Amino acid sequence: xxxxxxxxxxxxxxxxxxxxxxxxxxxxxxxxxxxxxxxxxxxxxxxxxxxxxxxxxxxxxxxxxxxxxxxxxxxxxxxxxxxxxxxxxxxxxxxxxxxxxxxxxxxxxxxxxxxxxxxxxxxxxxxxxxxxxxxxxxxxxxxxxxxxxxxxxxxxxxxxxxxxxxxxxxxxxxxxxxxxxxxxxxxxxxxxxxxxxxxxxxxxxxxxxxxxxxxxxxxxxxxxxxxxxxxxxxxxxxxxxxxxxxxxxxxxxxxxxxxxxxxxxxxxxxxxxxxxxxxxxxxxxxxxxxxxxxxxxxxxxxxxxxxxxxxxxxxxxxxxxxxxxxxxxxxxxxxxxxxxxxxxxxxxxxxxxxxxxxxxxxxxxxxxxxxxxxxxxxxxxxxxxxxxxxxxxxxxxxxxxxxxxxxxxxxxxxxxxxxxxxxxxxxxxxxxxxxxxxxxxxxxxxxxxxxxxxxxxxxxxxxxxxxxxxxxxxxxx
Amino acid sequence: xxxxxxxxxxxxxxxxxxxxxxxxxxxxxxxxxxxxxxxxxxxxxxxxxxxxxxxxxxxxxxxxxxxxxxxxxxxxxxxxxxxxxxxxxxxxxxxxxxxxxxxxxxxxxxxxxxxxxxxxxxxxxxxxxxxxxxxxxxxxxxxxxxxxxxxxxxxxxxxxxxxxxxxxxxxxxxxxxxxxxxxxxxxxxxxxxxxxxxxxxxxxxxxxxxxxxxxxxxxxxxxxxxxxxxxxxxxxxxxxxxxxxxxxxxxxxxxxxxxxxxxxxxxxxxxxxxxxxxxxxxxxxxxxxxxxxxxxx
Amino acid sequence: xxxxxxxxxxxxxxxxxxxxxxxxxxxxxxxxxxxxxxxxxxxxxxxxxxxxxxxxxxxxxxxxxxxxxxxxxxxxxxxx
Numbered sequence: 001x002x003x004x005x006x007x008x009x010x011x012x013x014x015x016x017x018x019x020x021x022x023x024x025x026x027x028x029x030x031x032x033x034x035x036x037x038x039x040x041x042x043x044x045x046x047x048x049x050x051x052x053x054x055x056x057x058x059x060x061x062x063x064x065x066x067x068x069x070x071x072x073x074x075x076x077x078x079x080x081x082x083x084x085x086x087x088x089x090x091x092x093x094x095x096x097x098x099x100x101x102x103x104x105x106x107x108x109x110x111x112x113x114x115x116x117x118x119x120x121x122x123x124x125x126x127x128x129x130x131x132x133x134x135x136x137x138x139x140x141x142x143x144x145x146x147x148x149x150x151x152x153x154x155x156x157x158x159x160x161x162x163x164x165x166x167x168x169x170x171x172x173x174x175x176x177x178x179x180x181x182x183x184x185x186x187x188x189x190x191x192x193x194x195x196x197x198x199x200x201x202x203x204x205x206x207x208x209x210x211x212x213x214x215x216x217x218x219x220x221x222x223x224x225x226x227x228x229x230x231x232x233x234x235x236x237x238x239x240x241x242x243x244x245x246x247x248x249x250x251x252x253x254x255x256x257x258x259x260x261x262x263x264x265x266x267x268x269x270x271x272x273x274x275x276x277x278x279x280x281x282x283x284x285x286x287x288x289x290x291x292x293x294x295x296x297x298x299x300x301x302x303x304x305x306x307x308x309x310x311x312x313x314x315x316x317x318x319x320x321x322x323x324x325x326x327x328x329x330x331x332x333x334x335x336x337x338x339x340x341x342x343x344x345x346x347x348x349x350x351x352x353x354x355x356x357x358x359x360x361x362x363x364x365x366x367x368x369x370x371x372x373x374x375x376x377x378x379x380x381x382x383x384x385x386x387x388x389x390x391x392x393x394x395x396x397x398x399x400x401x402x403x404x405x406x407x408x409x410x411x412x413x414x415x416x417x418x419x420x421x422x423x424x425x426x427x428x429x430x431x432x433x434x435x436x437x438x439x440x441x442x443x444x445x446x447x448x449x450x451x452x453x454x455x456x457x458x459x460x461x462x463x464x465x466x467x468x469x470x471x472x473x474x475x476x477x
Numbered sequence: 478x479x480x481x482x483x484x485x486x487x488x489x490x491x492x493x494x495x496x497x498x499x500x501x502x503x504x505x506x507x508x509x510x511x512x513x514x515x516x517x518x519x520x521x522x523x524x525x526x527x528x529x530x531x532x533x534x535x536x537x538x539x540x541x542x543x544x545x546x547x548x549x550x551x552x553x554x555x556x557x558x559x560x561x562x563x564x565x566x567x568x569x570x571x572x573x574x575x576x577x578x579x580x581x582x583x584x585x586x587x588x589x590x591x592x593x594x595x596x597x598x599x600x601x602x603x604x605x606x607x608x609x610x611x612x613x614x615x616x617x618x619x620x621x622x623x624x625x626x627x628x629x630x631x632x633x634x635x636x637x638x639x640x641x642x643x644x645x646x647x648x649x650x651x652x653x654x655x656x657x658x659x660x661x662x663x664x665x666x667x668x669x670x671x672x673x674x675x676x677x678x679x680x681x682x683x684x685x686x687x688x689x690x691x692x693x694x695x696x697x698x699x700x701x702x703x704x705x706x707x708x709x710x711x712x713x714x715x716x717x718x719x720x721x722x723x724x725x726x727x728x729x730x731x732x733x734x735x736x737x738x739x740x741x742x743x744x745x746x747x748x749x750x751x752x753x754x755x756x757x758x759x760x761x762x763x764x765x766x767x768x769x770x771x772x773x774x
Numbered sequence: 775x776x777x778x779x780x781x782x783x784x785x786x787x788x789x790x791x792x793x794x795x796x797x798x799x800x801x802x803x804x805x806x807x808x809x810x811x812x813x814x815x816x817x818x819x820x821x822x823x824x825x826x827x828x829x830x831x832x833x834x835x836x837x838x839x840x841x842x843x844x845x846x847x848x849x850x851x852x853x854x
Contacts, residue, residue, distance in 0.1 A: 141837055276812065276814065291813055295813065297833055299816075300817060302817075303818075303821040304821065306821065310817060310818070314814075342814070349810060349814075349815075350810070353810060
């Protein structure tokens with residue numbers, strides 16, 4: 001059951017109703033039951049997996065708190081991390097590693113014909129695994145106390161708005177909220193519904209519509225020329241932003257209605273003027289997770305190597321981020337590119353800041369546009385590796401873009417619809433970035449203006465949204 | 478809280494009302510559209526005018542069957558009801574709609590319909606959902622939940638809005654001529670045909686294709702299953718499936734898959750599967766000859 | 775070491791690391807207030823402080839450095 005299915009539109013009001021009739025003290029149990037119901041509806045067997053990860057995490061975090069010796073504490077932390085990572089590793093990377101081993105065996109002519117086993121990836125496994133690991137490390141670091149109530153831990157790991165695709169939350173933020181008095185009130189409903197409305201707009205009107213065009217080109221690379229592929233690749237980041245960003249907004253909105261505050265995941269990423277800034281605005285929950293739990297410990301360990309240490313820590317972090325997305329060479333390259341861009345930027349930073357200060361470039365309108373353009377362009381390059389299915393395809397993309405000219409293939413109808421959505425999305429972000437309190441529509445002080453804008457957006461979803469089930473990119477993560 | 482619920486209800490009512498209003502306005506434009514595929518759908522589902530020779534299928538039919546030429550040579554009225562990209566879940570309700578008004582002398586359907594297993598094209602029938610019981614039945618069988626969404630008039634025309642206003646010409650009784658390409662090299666005629674695709678025919682597709690034929694045959698019309706000429710070596714097991722279905726249902730087979738007089742002349746094709754206007758003319762001669770042989774006129 | 779002496783020494787390190795000759799540090803100062811002070815340059819700063827004061831931080835302590843004031847507290851506890 002995804003957010004964009006009719007089932008969810010029945011499920012969610014039912015949860016709210018249930019929530020309403022439950023006494024405040026027990027509302028967290030309603031959420032727990034709803035979350036397992038939600039997940040079991042998608043993959044019954046994997047609900048078991050989630051439960052096991054919960055048990056292990058609960059058990060070991062309690063142990064970490066109980067034990068006094070630091071070496072013991074860290075031992076328990078690493079054990080739980082290994083246990084929790086095992087299923088993720090197995091489901092996500094088994095096939096790749098299996099194939100890799102087969103290839104090696106074949107090289108030495110030692111291959112026996114074994115049946116090929118394919119596994120269905122449990123939905124959301126990457127997300128809740130990370131939340132469990134983050135919680136474990138936080139307990140070790142004494143950021144948060146190990147929660148004594150196993151139900152609350154279970155809820156933290158399985159909370160249904162977040163379980164499928166994040167934002168990847170922290171125990172420090174969520175657990176106190178789960179334990180507090182959860183109330184339904186109109187203000188939360190209003191904010192939450194607005195977030196959901198805009199999220200659905202981003203997902204159904206922009207992302208799913210663009211996907212039709214992008215898929216038709218990337219699904220048929222051999223028959224498209226370099227110009228078309230270039231155009232498509234420059235559009236693709238918008239699709240990903242609308243898809244994951246929209247989905248995140250729905251998740252945050254749903255949580256808000258239930259009285260819970262979840263961290264934002266995107267902050268107008270296309271207005272970033274550098275890659276470093278970009279990564280402070282794009283998929284923020286993942287990046288802060290990686291920064292806090294991978295990059296910081298690594299760069300701390302490497303600090304005696306100075307700048308080289310930083311670069312190494314960056315590369316490892318982003319390669320890991322790439323691999324988190326998928327077990328293919330393409331994703332590794334994606335990660336390497338991100339690390340590379342950031343490292344180069346970091347190394348050039350002092351000189352760049354000097355130049356910017358000397359010529360007051362930061363207030364130069366053209367310079368800002370230029371920086372935004374370069375950043376977007378670099379990101380689009382890396383996203384080719386995120387979209388093309390095989391490494392060979394990615395190389396083919398660059399070859400064609402560089403050497404093959406031709407007339408642009410334009411699916412006019414699809415692109416016309418997409419243009420409507422994209423311009424609204426970008427204008428909205430533009431407004432939020434440069435004129436935060438002006439030209440408000442959803443938050444305008446006049447009721448009529450607010451109502452009219454809700455209506456326009458809702459009707460657009462109804463009339464030009466893809467309502468027959470577009471696929472959500474981050475779903476099988 | 479009560480105030481909030483009140484505002485929410487107001488919002489929902491307004492959505493429904495605005496949607497109803499605009500949906501109906503768009504519906505008006507839809508019926509008068511210049512877009513060929515939508516025009517054909519309108520003709521078949523709404524304005525059908527008792528034609529004697531009708532053709533069903535997708536683009537391989539819409540670009541190949543020249544209704545006016547058939548009428549000229551046989552004296553019988555004709556219409557090409559084919560709609561690009563549409564599969565059997567479109568053709569079957571369309572057939573039933575036609576038969577309700579009138580029984581044609583000749584019904585032809587393309588065997589290529591068996592290769593179309595998905596069903597996204599059924600959105601083309603949504604405008605007729607409310608008033609046409611066959612369309613309603615088909616859609617409800619395939620996607621039970623759609624009826625909820627179809628309560629919204631705007632959703633009915635979702636994704637077709639631009640197409641409605643995208644007028645193109647060249648619709649002659651449903652036939653859409655393809656101008657011959659100027660870039661096909663003569664030498665290509667000597668290249669051997671590639672291996673045919675292995676088509677997977679889903680059970681559901683086969684079921685409805687068979688139903689189509691059974692319904693058509695039992696109406697009393699002469700029914701043809703048309704195997705189009707395609708620039709590939711047709712897959713034998715697929716062809717056998719087609720033949721056996723035709724046999725079982727009592728439809729006649731009209732098979733051009735190995736007709737060398739067409740397949741050897743690549744300039745008659747614009748691509749692997751579509752004959753251009755030159756090719757269509759030759760195909761029509763053969764088709765009309767077959768009609769004569771079968772005593773249709 | 776006296777607090778003022780510590781702050782002087784720290785200021786020198788800050789100024790060198792972030793290349794800002796006029797930087798003044800205060801207890802409430804955080805990374806948001808200084809150009810170029812982000813997660814990339816943070817470790818360099820930490821490393822320089824360790825060298826300058828001849829101390830060694832632990833990873834756990836990094837999380838507790840919410841602002842310069844907290845940083846000063848931790849440094850103080852390590853020198854004495």
